[in-house]
Each structure stands twice: as C-alpha cells, then as structure tokens.
Amino acid sequence: MNILHVVGARPNFMKVAPVMAALDSREACSQRLVHTGQHYDANMSDVFFQQLGLPQPDVSLGVGSGSHAVQTAQIMMRFEEVVEEQRPGLVLVYGDVNSTVAAALVCAKLLIPVGHVEAGLRSYDRTMPEEINRLMTDQTADLLFTPSPDGDANLLREGIAPDAIHHVGNVMIDTLVRLLPQAQLPHIDGLATRYALVTLHRPSNVDDEAMLRRLMTTLQEVSQELQVVFPIHPRTRARLQAFDLAVVDEERFLLLEPLGYLEFLALQRQATLVITDSGGVQEESTYLRVPCLTARENTERPITVDVGTNVLVGQDMERLRAEVDHILAGTFKTGEIPRLWDGRAGERIADVIETWQG
C-alpha cells in the first residue's frame, strides 16, 4: 500500500517519526512524506528532521503563515494536486493543526482513506481552533488511532463506528522514549540548577494583550523564587514585541529562542516544574513525572490531570502562584504513566494498517 504522511507544524514531527519507522519494516507498505510548510523557521522545522532522523520530505507545499482560512485553503489547493497525482491508498494525518484538517478534507472529497493519529481528544472548547480541527478530522477519518480511553469514549459518543477506532497509545511518547537517552542539557548562560520551564503559544493566552501582560507579570514574580526559562514560540515573540513587553530581571528570567527537541527534552526532564499551554508538553511532563501547571481553562488531554502530574490553573494567576509554592514546598503528588504510553504506539499503528482492508 502506498501511504502518504502529512505534517506541517512542530508537534507533528514528533508524532510522524515513530509511525514512519514502524511502517519502514513492513514489506507491503511504501511511504512518502508531505510537509505543508505551516512551520518553516529552521528552529521550528529543520532541527526536528535532523534530531528525529526523519527523511527529507518528498513533497514540500511551502504554504507558510496566514489567517486560518488562507492557510487551510492554500494547503488544500496544493495538497489536492499531490493526491490526484499520487493516488495514495491511505493518507495519515497527525494531531490537530490546520495542516491536519486541510489534508483530511481534501482526501474525504477525493474518496481517499484517511487515518488520524491522535484521534478523539476533546477540550469541549470550540473557541480553540484546534478543537474545530479535531472534530472535522475525526468525522472524515476512516481509521482513528487514539492515545487514551477518553479518546475512544468521545468518538463513540460522536457516532464513529467502533471498529474504526483503535486505542494504540501515544506516539509522542514513542519519540520521547527513543530519544531520552540522547537528550543532553544544553549550555545556557546563567542556567540555575532549579528552574521553571515555560512555554506559551495559545492565542487565548498570547494574542490577548491584558492576558499576556498578566502572565508575564506573574512569571516575573515566580522568577524571584525559582528561575524561569522560557523558549519563546514565534507567535509569542511577535506578541511580546507588539505589546512592548520586556523582562526586567534577565538573570532570573531567561528568554530563549525555540529549542531543538533534544535540548528541550533535557531541560524538561531536569525542570523543577513546567508552566505551559502546550498539548505535547502536558503529555511529556506526565511521562517524565515533572509537575506541570497548565495555563488553560480546559484540556483535551484529561488523562494527564487524572493520572499524571498535570494541574489546570486556568487563567487564574493567584492559583498559578499558589501551585508553584505548593510544588516548591515538596508536597506535590507523584503521577503515573498512562497505559500504552510505552514507546510502542507506532508499531501498533503499523499492525492495524497492515491488516486493514481499506
């Protein structure tokens, strides 16, 4: 079977790598990789191809940034030509970004089967662009690969046929398990032994000036008791500049460029705690058993709260401060690793695809 993988944004790269590796050893499958170009800076794309050992994309659509409609439409228009030409037997899409839904919609109209890796996650918050992407992608997919049982339950509630749903575990954890032994702490000037690792890029946090101001003020306060290390997503950097927000104490609060996967993973493993609004970081910190404070009102990954080390602090900055103090006091509960977050999800996906009668 001729399989086409579609990726475009940073978190897609960690998810496709184990699936490609697993399918590589299956004789009946040939595969090609399409990069939409949703993320294009070297530190948002190339570095992951190198560090994860991904092959160079067979096709680069080069769409770049744009409004939701422009970006999604550009991907659809360019990807349709690729699908028409290659007529794949299956297209695999990953996660919940615009590249995911755009590729899935193209295939649905051309009657090409779609497999969704990381299906079924729901925040039940439709103000989040990713929630729309998840709903639409899952409605058009033929194979739905879920990371956790809540994903299966959500899909069944939405009327997806039970035999299309496969609980395979978490592919992002496959990559983590494989590369953790290689993750070395990078040299960062002034890095303390104890620190809070921060990532923020959700529009609800960073596009709203008052909210970003409150977050930065709170992080500056936190930095006086625990150093803050903040590799900044390009969306967030643009907002900090636009809102003229600067850091006061540069020794206690390190602002960095986005980091490579291995460097970020090493920093995460060593962190005293993580403050984030990232989906992937909620999962990785759960696996690493590092306390995670998620600056969001909801999460599409509730298992990280129920089982893991994740605490939703919402947009309540007093709560954030209190939870930091709680962790520093040493009374934080130790979490568990969810079932099937074991480094073998990619193999389980390949098993399903091999026996699938599309």
Ligand code: UD1
């Ligand atoms: C996208 C995803 C989000 C995911 C995140 C992972 C959607 C709707 N959003 O958000 O779900 O969590 O990626 O990081 O798909 N930019 C650069 N260089 C780049 C890429 C982006 O400078 O290489 C800047 C541009 O100003 C761009 C902005 O970042 O307008 C936002 O990029 P975009 O891909 O639209 O959304 P993200 O916020 O990255």
Ligand code: UDP
């Ligand atoms: N990540 C990284 N460098 C960074 C920040 C994050 O390699 O500077 C990794 C992180 O370890 C995880 C993934 O990027 O594997 C998460 O992507 P992101 O937060 O951009 O997207 P989300 O998961 O929220 O969709």
